[in-house]
Amino acid sequence: MSHNVPAELRYSKSDEWVRVEGDELVIGITDFAQDQLGDIVYLELPKVGQVIAPGEPFGVIESVKASSDLYAPVGGEVVAVNGDLDASQEAINTAPYGAGWLIRVRPSGDEEEGIMDAAGYAAFCEDRAH
Amino acid sequence: MLKRTPLFEKHVAAGARMVEFGGWEMPVQYSGIIDEHNAVRQSVGLFDISHMGRLMVRGPQAEEFLQHVVTCDVSAIPLGQSNYGLLCRPDGGIVDDIFIYHLPDEFLVVINASNREKDWQWLHDHTEGFDVEIVSRSDRWAMLAVQGPGAEALLIQAEESGAGSLHDLPFHGVALSSIFGYTALVARTGYTGEDGFELFFDAVHAEEIWDKLVGLGAKPCGLGARDSLRFEPCLALYGHEINDDINPYEARLGWVVKLDKGDFVGREALVAIKAAGPSRRLTGFEMVGKGVARGDYPVHTLDGEPIGVVTTGMPAPSIGRPLGIAYVPTSLSAEGSEFDILIREKPVRARAIKMPFYKPRYKK
Numbered sequence: 001m002s003h004n005v006p007a008e009l010r011y012s013k014s015d016e017w018v019r020v021e022g023d024e025l026v027i028g029i030t031d032f033a034q035d036q037l038g039d040i041v042y043l044e045l046p047k048v049g050q051v052i053a054p055g056e057p058f059g060v061i062e063s064v065k066a067s068s069d070l071y072a073p074v075g076g077e078v079v080a081v082n083g084d085l086d087a088s089q090e091a092i093n094t095a096p097y098g099a100g101w102l103i104r105v106r107p108s109g110d111e112e113e114g115i116m117d118a119a120g121y122a123a124f125c126e127d128r129a130h
Numbered sequence: 131m132l133k134r135t136p137l138f139e140k141h142v143a144a145g146a147r148m149v150e151f152g153g154w155e156m157p158v159q160y161s162g163i164i165d166e167h168n169a170v171r172q173s174v175g176l177f178d179i180s181h182m183g184r185l186m187v188r189g190p191q192a193e194e195f196l197q198h199v200v201t202c203d204v205s206a207i208p209l210g211q212s213n214y215g216l217l218c219r220p221d222g223g224i225v226d227d228i229f230i231y232h233l234p235d236e237f238l239v240v241i242n243a244s245n246r247e248k249d250w251q252w253l254h255d256h257t258e259g260f261d262v263e264i265v266s267r268s269d270r271w272a273m274l275a276v277q278g279p280g281a282e283a284l285l286i287q288a289e290e291s292g293a294g295s296l297h298d299l300p301f302h303g304v305a306l307s308s309i310f311g312y313t314a315l316v317a318r319t320g321y322t323g324e325d326g327f328e329l330f331f332d333a334v335h336a337e338e339i340w341d342k343l344v345g346l347g348a349k350p351c352g353l354g355a356r357d358s359l360r361f362e363p364c365l366a367l368y369g370h371e372i373n374d375d376i377n378p379y380e381a382r383l384g385w386v387v388k389l390d391k392g393d394f395v396g397r398e399a400l401v402a403i404k405a406a407g408p409s410r411r412l413t414g415f416e417m418v419g420k421g422v423a424r425g426d427y428p429v430h431t432l433d434g435e436p437i438g439v440v441t442t443g444m445p446a447p448s449i450g451r452p453l454g455i456a457y458v459p460t461s462l463s464a465e466g467s468e469f470d471i472l473i474r475e476k477p478v479r480a481r482a483i484k485m486p487f488y489k490p491r492y493k494k
C-alpha cells in the first residue's frame with residue numbers, strides 16, 4: 001500500500017512531518033504512521049509555552065491496539081496546540097497533513113539528525129513495508 | 131515460517147493488515163478496529179478463526195477421559211450442547227481454556243492457536259488407562275465466527291433449507307447444518323459478548339463460504355476487533371489473563387471448576403487454593419489519571435511498591451474510555467480500591483471497577 005508523502009514537507013525517522021509556515025513550524029504525524037497505528041483514540045500533547053527538544057518525546061498517541069511516543073523532529077517553543085483534536089482525534093487518520101496537525105512551534109534552530117525530504121521518506125516507508 | 135489459514139490469500143487480497151499471532155500470520159484489521167468492533171456490536175461481523183485447534187475426542191471412554199483432564203463437568207453437557215472448560219496442571223495452573231462440544235458419539239474440543247502443540251501433548255500424556263482416540267481436525271476443517279445481533283438472521287439466509295432451524299439453536303447449542311449447500315457444524319458460541327455462531331466445515335470450501343457470508347452483509351473483522359470485543363465483557367485470553375502459572379480462582383474462573391464432580395487432574399491443588407483463597411485476583415480498573423494502560427504495564431501501590439501487572443488494557447470502544455484488567459493483591463481487588471499503573475515509568479492513578487465492563491447480550 002502506498003502512502004501520501006507531500007513533496008513540500010520534511011520528515012523524521014519516527015514518522016513525524018514538519019511544515020514551514022512563516023517563522024513557525026507545524027508538526028504532525030505522517031500518513032504512514034496513522035495507517036500503522038489505526039484509529040487514533042487518545043492523545044497527549046504538550047502545553048503552549050513548553051519547550052521541546054529534537055529527538056525527545058513531546059507527547060503520546062494511542063490507538064485501540066497500540067501506544068506510541070511522539071518525537072520532536074525539531075526543537076523549539078510550543079506556540080499552539082491543535083485543540084480541535086480533543087473532540088475529533090479521527091482527523092489524524094483522515095487528514096494527517098491537514099486538520100490532523102498536532103503542534104505549532106517557534107523553532108530554536110535545532111533539529112533531529114536524519115531529517116529527510118519527501119523522496120527520502122517515501123523510500124524509508126517503502127523499505128519498511130516489505 | 132508462520133502458519134497460514136485456508137483464507138490467507140483472501141485476507142491479503144482484501145487489503146487486511148497481516149500480523150503474527152501465536153505462530154500464525156493473521157489479519158489484525160480490515161477497515162479499522164473500531165469500525166469492525168462496532169459492526170459486531172450493532173450488526174454482524176465475520177472472523178477467520180481457523181488458527182484455533184480442533185480436536186475430535188472419541189472412543190468408548192471419551193467422556194471419562196475428558197472428565198479426567200478438564201475442570202468442568204463433561205457429563206453435564208447434553209448431546210448437542212457445549213461448555214467452557216479448563217485444562218489444569220496438577221498444581222492448578224491453567225494449561226489452556228477450551229470449548230467442548232458434545233456431538234453424537236464424540237466430542238469436539240476447540241483449543242487456542244498458541245497452545246495447539248502443547249495441548250496435543252498434554253492430552254496424550256493423560257490417555258493412559260482410557261479407551262480413547264484423539265484426532266486432529268485443525269488442518270482439514272476451517273472455522274469461522276459470525277457474531278453480532280444480526281448473525282442469526284444472516285445465517286438463516288445461508289442455511290440451505292432456509293427453514294430457519296438456527297433460530298431454535300439454544301445458547302451453546304451445536305447442530306449439523308447445511309450452509310450454502312455444504313455440511314457444517316454450527317454452534318451458538320463465540321468470543322465477543324454478542325449473540326453469534328461458530329462454523330466448522332471442510333477447509334476446501336473456506337473461500338467460497340467466506341465470500342458468500344460477506345455477500346450477505348457480514349463485515350470481515352480481524353484479531354484487533356476480536357481482542358477489543360472480548361476485552362469489554364472480560365473474556366480471558368490465554369497468554370494474558372491466564373497461563374500455566376495462573377490458577378482459575380485468581381483468574382475469577384472458579385465457576386468453571388466443579389470440585390464435586392469426582393477426581394480430575396489438578397483437583398487436589400485446586401481444593402487447597404480455594405480453601406486458602408487466592409492471594410491475587412484479576413481486577414478490572416478504570417483510569418483516574420490521564421493515560422491508557424496496556425498489557426504488561428506494572429501495577430504499584432500508591433506508595434510505589436510493585437504489586438502486580440496489567441494483563442490487557444486499551445481504550446474500550448463501546449465504553450468510550452481507557453479500561454484495563456490486572457492482577458493485584460486480593461486486598462486491592464474490591465471495587466473502588468486505588469492503585470497506580472506505571473505508564474512509561476510514570477505512575478498514573480487507577481481505580482478498581484466491576485467486571486465485566488460490557489454486559490454480554492447472548493440469546494438465551
